[in-house]
Amino acid sequence: MGIFSAPEIMENYTELGKKKAESPWWKLFLLGIVAGLLIGFGGVVSNTAGHAMDNASIARIAGGLIFPFGLGIVMLTGAELFTGNCMIFTSVLAKKATVASLLKNWLFVYLGNLVGSLLLALGCAVSGQFDLSGGALAVYTIKVAVNKCSMEFGPAVILGFFCNVLVCLGVLCSLSAKDTVGRILGAYIPVAFFVISGFEHSIANMYYIAAGLFAMTNPAYAALAAETGLETANLTWGNFFTANLLPVTLGNILGGVCISVILWCCHTRTAAQRDKQPVPR
Numbered sequence: 001m002g003i004f005s006a007p008e009i010m011e012n013y014t015e016l017g018k019k020k021a022e023s024p025w026w027k028l029f030l031l032g033i034v035a036g037l038l039i040g041f042g043g044v045v046s047n048t049a050g051h052a053m054d055n056a057s058i059a060r061i062a063g064g065l066i067f068p069f070g071l072g073i074v075m076l077t078g079a080e081l082f083t084g085n086c087m088i089f090t091s092v093l094a095k096k097a098t099v100a101s102l103l104k105n106w107l108f109v110y111l112g113n114l115v116g117s118l119l120l121a122l123g124c125a126v127s128g129q130f131d132l133s134g135g136a137l138a139v140y141t142i143k144v145a146v147n148k149c150s151m152e153f154g155p156a157v158i159l160g161f162f163c164n165v166l167v168c169l170g171v172l173c174s175l176s177a178k179d180t181v182g183r184i185l186g187a188y189i190p191v192a193f194f195v196i197s198g199f200e201h202s203i204a205n206m207y208y209i210a211a212g213l214f215a216m217t218n219p220a221y222a223a224l225a226a227e228t229g230l231e232t233a234n235l236t237w238g239n240f241f242t243a244n245l246l247p248v249t250l251g252n253i254l255g256g257v258c259i260s261v262i263l264w265c266c267h268t269r270t271a272a273q274r275d276k277q278p279v280p281r
Contacts, residue, residue, distance in 0.1 A: 001187045002177065002178050002179060003176045003177055003178065003182070004175070004176050004177075004178070004181060006176075006263070006267050007017055007267040007268060009041065009172050009175055009176050009267075010090065010172075010263055010264050010267045010268040011267075011268050012174065012175060013087060013090060013171075013175060013260075014090050014094045014096060014264070014268060015091075015096070016175075017085075017087060017088035017089075017090060017091030017096070018083050018091045018096040018097050019079070019103055020085060020088055020091075021088055021091060021097035021098070021101035021102055021104070021105050022101060023105070023186060023206070025104060025108045027032045027107040028104075028105055028109050028112065028132060029108045029109075029111060029112040029115075030112065031078065031079045031080040031109075031110045031112065032079075032080045032081075032082070032108060032109040032110070032111065032112020032113045032115075032116065033113075033115050033116040033119075034074075034077065034079040034080075034112075034116065034117020034176060035074050035079035035080050035081040035082075035112070035113055035116065035203070036112060036113035036114065036115060036117040036118075036119075036120070036203060036206065036207075037108075037116040037117075037119070037120050038070045038071075038073050038074050038077075038079060038116075039070045039071070039081065039113070039117070039201075039203045039204050039207065039275040040070075040075070040116060040117045040120040040121065040204075040206070040207035041045065041070055041120070042066070042067035042068070042069065042070035042204065043067070043204055043207040043208050043211070044120065044124060044129070044207070044211075045066050045067065046062070046063035046066055046067045046195070047067070047141055047208075047211070048132065048137060049062045049063065049066060049142075050062050050063050050134065050135055050140070051132070051136055051137045051139075051140035052136060060195065060196050060198065061196055062200065063195050063196070064192040064193070064195040064196035065192065067191065067192070067195045067204075068170075068187065068188040068189075068191035068192045068195065069126060069184070069188070071084075071167065071170055071171070071174075071187040071188075071191050072184035072185075072187040072188055074173075074187075075171065075174045075183055075187050076180065076184070077181060079111070080104060080105075080112065080113075081113065081203060081239050082109045082110045082113050082202065082203055082252075083163075083164050083167045083168070083201060083202065083252050084167060084171040084251075084255060084256070085109055086106075086164060086252065086255075086256025086257055086260065087107055087168050087171065087256055087257075087260035088102050088105060088106075088258050089102065089256075089257045089260060089261060090264040090268070091111070091263065092211065093261065094264075096212065109175075110249075112210075113203045113205050113206060113229065117203065117206035117207040117210060118206065118210050121206075121207050121210035121211040121213075122210070122214050123213050123250065124211060124214075125214035125215050125217070125218065126210065126214075128219075129217055129233040130211075130221060132159060134207060135220065135221060136219075136222045136224075138215045138218070138223070138224060138225075138227055139222035139224050139225050141208075141211050141212050141215050142212045142215050142216060142225045142230060142232065142235065143174065143212075143223065143225075143230055144208050144212060145208055145210075145211065145212020145215075146175075146212065146215050146230065146231070146232055146234055146235045148200075148205055148208060148209050148244050149209060149234045149235050149236070149240060149243050149244055150234045150239075150243070151244060151247070152241060153243070153246075154157040154247075155236070155249045156200060156243075156244060156247035156248050156251065157247045157248070157250050157254070158202075158251060159198070159199045159200040159248070159250065159251065160196070160199070160200045160248035160250065160251020160252045160254075160255065160257060161203065161249075161251040161252070161255035161258075162199045162245065162258040163192070163194045163199035163200050163248075163251070163252060163255065164201070164203045164251070164252040164253070164254075164255035164259075165255040165256070165258070166190040166191065166193050166194040167191060167201065167252075167256070168255070168256045168259050168260055169190045169192065169259065170187040170188070170189070170190035170191050171187065172186075172260075172263070173186030173187065173189070173190060174186035174187040176225065186203055198234050200244075200248040200251065200252075202245055202248045202249040202252050204246055205248060206245070207247075208221075209235075209240045209244060212235055212238070213235060213236075213237060213240065216232060216235060220242060234238075251262065
């Protein structure tokens with residue numbers, strides 16, 4: 001067959017999580033940079049495609065159709081993505097990884113994702129990539145960043161929770177396939193759902209918000225934003241971390257841990273219990 005069963009997927013990820021938890025910090029950091037770039041590329045493309053669309057629904061659908069390829073490439077290249085790695089908690093439950101090794105993975109992968117996202121955002125800002133449509137792309141990029149920095153803490157946590165339920169399901173669906181096309185499609189559909197729904201992904205936001213902040217350092221872009229009446233007071237580095245990344249990251253962790261633990265308990269753990277039962281004579 002071309003796919004793994006649900007118990008097989010969870011068992012495979014538990015073993016994969018063990019390897020991820022045992023990886024050296026420098027490898028996690030470097031592969032985290034790669035994943036930050038790949039997810040950020042999805043942000044670049046979705047902003048570029050949607051900046052001239054007046055209909056918000058169509059813009060979201062366009063973003064949902066093109067953004068998800070980032071996770072598919074992450075899965076194929078073995079890059080390290082913080083949100084997907086929230087499922088390593090299943091390896092801790094299976095006693096194949098420690099809490100300390102889990103936290104090490106999360107820390108260095110998160111930092112790598114952040115560095116990759118910042119490098120991409122800075123590169124786009126200084127290279128003139130935001131010049132498209134007479135600078136309209138720059139204004140749109142700033143607008144997206146402002147909206148994300150203006151969120152209330154509670155809603156940001158909830159939107160982050162739902163987002164990572166879908167991202168982790170995308171990882172598992174990708175791992176269910178044994179061929180390249182199946183692995184990409186497995187990752188594609190759940191991520192398309194979260195983008196179109198408007199849920200919040202901490203690593204994607206590292207690009208979206210940083211891009212807006214870097215765009216605002218360009219006087220021409222800042223002037224264009226002011227001309228449109230865009231209020232940018234909330235777009236600060238402080239709000240980047242406290243108003244968005246903090247609550248969204250917490251939500252991502254909760255969502256990823258919850259869905260992966262439920263699936264692990266229902267599939268891997270129960271299967272292990274059945275295996276331990278004596279065979280009737």
